[in-house]
Amino acid sequence: MKSKINNLIKKIKEFNYKEYASTNILFFTFIITSLINGMLLRFLTVHNYFAIKPILADLALILLIGSFVYLFKPRNRFKYLIILSILFTAICVINSLYYTYYMSFASFSLIAVSLTVVDVGDAVIKNVLQIKDFLFLWQPIVLIIVHSRLKKKDYYNKVAKSENKKKRFTGTLISGLVIYALFFLTVTSVEYSRLSKQWNREFLVTRFGVYTYQLNDLFKSLDAKFNTLFGYDNAAKEFREFYNDKEESKENEYTNIFEGKNVIAIHAESIQNVALNTSFNGEEVTPTLNKLRNEGIYFSNYYAQASSGTSSDTEFTFATSLLPVTNGAVSISYWDREYETLYKLLKEKGYRTISMHANTGSFWNRINFHNSLGYDKFYSKKDYEIDEEIGLGLSDKSFFKQSVAKLKQEYDENGKFYATLIMLSNHTPFDDLDKYGEFDVDIKEEIKTINENNEEVTEIISYPYMEETKLGNYFKSVHYADSAIGELITELDNNGLLDNTILVIYGDHDAKLSKSDYIRLYNYDKETDDVLDKDDENYVNIDYYWYELNRSVPFIIWSKNEQFSKNINTAMGMYDAGPTLANMLGVKYKYNLGNDIMNLNDNIVVFPNGNWLTNNIYYNSQKDQYKILNTEYIIDNDEISRNNEYASKRLSISNDIIKYDLIKTEKDKLEK
Ligand code: GP9
Ligand code: MN
Numbered sequence: 176m177k178s179k180i181n182n183l184i185k186k187i188k189e190f191n192y193k194e195y196a197s198t199n200i201l202f203f204t205f206i207i208t209s210l211i212n213g214m215l216l217r218f219l220t221v222h223n224y225f226a227i228k229p230i231l232a233d234l235a236l237i238l239l240i241g242s243f244v245y246l247f248k249p250r251n252r253f254k255y256l257i258i259l260s261i262l263f264t265a266i267c268v269i270n271s272l273y274y275t276y277y278m279s280f281a282s283f284s285l286i287a288v289s290l291t292v293v294d295v296g297d298a299v300i301k302n303v304l305q306i307k308d309f310l311f312l313w314q315p316i317v318l319i320i321v322h323s324r325l326k327k328k329d330y331y332n333k334v335a336k337s338e339n340k341k342k343r344f345t346g347t348l349i350s351g352l353v354i355y356a357l358f359f360l361t362v363t364s365v366e367y368s369r370l371s372k373q374w375n376r377e378f379l380v381t382r383f384g385v386y387t388y389q390l391n392d393l394f395k396s397l398d399a400k401f402n403t404l405f406g407y408d409n410a411a412k413e414f415r416e417f418y419n420d421k422e423e424s425k426e427n428e429y430t431n432i433f434e435g436k437n438v439i440a441i442h443a444e445s446i447q448n449v450a451l452n453t454s455f456n457g458e459e460v461t462p463t464l465n466k467l468r469n470e471g472i473y474f475s476n477y478y479a480q481a482s483s484g485t486s487s488d489t490e491f492t493f494a495t496s497l498l499p500v501t502n503g504a505v506s507i508s509y510w511d512r513e514y515e516t517l518y519k520l521l522k523e524k525g526y527r528t529i530s531m532h533a534n535t536g537s538f539w540n541r542i543n544f545h546n547s548l549g550y551d552k553f554y555s556k557k558d559y560e561i562d563e564e565i566g567l568g569l570s571d572k573s574f575f576k577q578s579v580a581k582l583k584q585e586y587d588e589n590g591k592f593y594a595t596l597i598m599l600s601n602h603t604p605f606d607d608l609d610k611y612g613e614f615d616v617d618i619k620e621e622i623k624t625i626n627e628n629n630e631e632v633t634e635i636i637s638y639p640y641m642e643e644t645k646l647g648n649y650f651k652s653v654h655y656a657d658s659a660i661g662e663l664i665t666e667l668d669n670n671g672l673l674d675n676t677i678l679v680i681y682g683d684h685d686a687k688l689s690k691s692d693y694i695r696l697y698n699y700d701k702e703t704d705d706v707l708d709k710d711d712e713n714y715v716n717i718d719y720y721w722y723e724l725n726r727s728v729p730f731i732i733w734s735k736n737e738q739f740s741k742n743i744n745t746a747m748g749m750y751d752a753g754p755t756l757a758n759m760l761g762v763k764y765k766y767n768l769g770n771d772i773m774n775l776n777d778n779i780v781v782f783p784n785g786n787w788l789t790n791n792i793y794y795n796s797q798k799d800q801y802k803i804l805n806t807e808y809i810i811d812n813d814e815i816s817r818n819n820e821y822a823s824k825r826l827s828i829s830n831d832i833i834k835y836d837l838i839k840t841e842k843d844k845l846e847k
Pocket of ligand 1: 484485486487534538597599602
């Protein structure tokens with residue numbers, strides 16, 4: 176071993192660097208200029224040009240792809256490098272242009288749309304084409320100049336005589352691999368996970384550099400295309416059988432009750448039922464939502480069915496009554512399929528369909544995705560004045576205020592509408608505390624004492640309880656979001672928009688808070704400012720099932736002029752919302768997986784990871800274990816396997832519809 180190392184050191188010492196450098200001038204020029212362009216792009220877009228990680232990743236990829244230059248004869252190498260150089264420059268120019276327009280980076284899967292979205296006239300008017308986007312062109316120009324000088328000096332013939340091609344090729348390839356290996360050692364799990372999802376493109380370019388980002392994007396885009404080449408016939412057959420066997424949804428007392436009404440759906444970021452059920456010192460965390468659930472129809476056993484696409488998965492599941500894919504997000508990889516959605520069904524009844532969200536349009540690819548979901552118009556960040564910020568961007572209060580003005584105009588101009596308002600402020604990490612307003616999550620107690628003048632005085636003492644915990648901060652943030660919803664309702668009413676309108680509110684998914692915070696919430700001992708001992712008789716055990724059930728989110732339908740005061744506690748998933756609402760609005764799905772909950776006494780909620788829930792059982796598919804939720808319930812022999820089959824059938828039908836675009840292809844066949 177030692178002698179090997181000595182040998183290597185000797186080799187490194189004796190290596191003729193001068194000769195190496197003088198016979199690699201063109202290749203070095205290519206490497207350095209490509210690196211500079213990668214940095215320049217980050218400088219002009221995300222402003223992190225000197226970060227070491229993307230530089231390492233850029234260098235590794237340039238060396239890997241560049242190493243093949245040694246397989247060509249020296250006089251042909253320029254051709255290879257100039258092609259690479261044009262390709263790399265094009266990546267930079269396109270991404271720079273794309274960033275100016277979308278505040279995000281380009282993706283192969285979005286090329287067709289990008290071309291149709293940015294029409295040239297529009298681009299010129301909005302000053303999209305800017306000089307800075309073309310600065311990158313210096314690279315191939317420099318390469319051409321260097322090449323013509325070298326040619327004059329008979330450089331290529333000299334190189335041909337002196338070098339060992341094979342050695343240089345393997346040496347460069349290995350250097351590239353080693354640098355990549357070093358780079359990947361520093362990659363965190365969050366970075367890996369985002370690389371596999373590929374939607375947070377700004378983040379990826381910041382960490383992985385533009386070249387690695389684009390290569391990964393190419394593989395991801397091809398993967399989605401190739402995946403669909405195999406297995407189509409079988410999938411289509413199962414799809415047909417499934418929907419032939421499916422029963423027509425029955426009418427019930429809720430059929431058509433809201434026919435022709437406007438709908439304002441509030442996609443309430445990260446709001447869980449636990450917030451509605453919690454109070455501190457007699458103050459409810461969510462007074463507005465509690466009032467709405469008491470007056471309206473409240474589905475209290477309702478669950479999000481989101482996977483890695485979080486918010487966007489819920490947007491998808493709610494609209495289509497399908498389940499999301501488990502690898503990546505539908506909004507990114509499969510937005511270009513045809514889906515049957517509540518919004519499309521309502522459009523056939525003359526509705527104008529609108530979505531509103533104050534984040535950039537590229538976030539979760541909503542700019543394209545919302546079009547596929549059947550929204551006529553998507554108001555995004557560029558349509559709002561960012562006059563007050565909380566967390567990820569525009570505050571919910573300002574967002575709602577500005578949205579009401581837009582809705583009023585929409586209603587006046589286009590008539591009845593279905594609008595989805597996607598909230599933003601109540602997003603993890605819930606640390607914008609000074610902006611949420613006062614809401615204490617401590618325990619206050621009044622103590623009466625007698626002072627020296629023999630008078631009774633009341634003193635208030637406070638125990639910290641949930642202050643300075645993430646869950647405590649979450650409650651403060653939810654309290655803000657709840658008060659924003661309150662202001663929205665007032666504003667809508669002031670503008671006459673509540674009279675012929677129903678409000679639909681759903682929590683989009685849980686807030687992913689830690690078990691230990693819940694242990695504190697339910698087991699706090701104020702005397703010790705710590706949690707109760709596990710052996711204590713009052714100790715509430717927070718186990719896997721408790722945690723999963725606690726992820727439930729509110730779903731409320733409310734109308735100003737009707738008092739329902741109805742609590743539906745049948746187990747319900749996000750995919751049941753569409754069919755339930757559709758029945759009330761007088762439309763019908765054909766290709767749904769969920770059910771109109773008003774027709775059922777029990778139901779099966781299938782989660783993307785294979786878990787499922789009924790009124791009486793929660794099944795954990797990873798462990799193949801379950802918990803009976805109601806002690807009196809007697810499970811029947813094959814209930815678990817029957818429900819497992821039900822779950823896997825729905826997961827596979829949903830996956831196939833998405834992957835193979837079955838709704839479109841089967842419809843096309845019928846029309847022929
Ligand atoms: C972003 C917002 C949050 O625009 O909808 O997305 P999430 O992180 O919840 O998926
Ligand atoms: Mn969300």
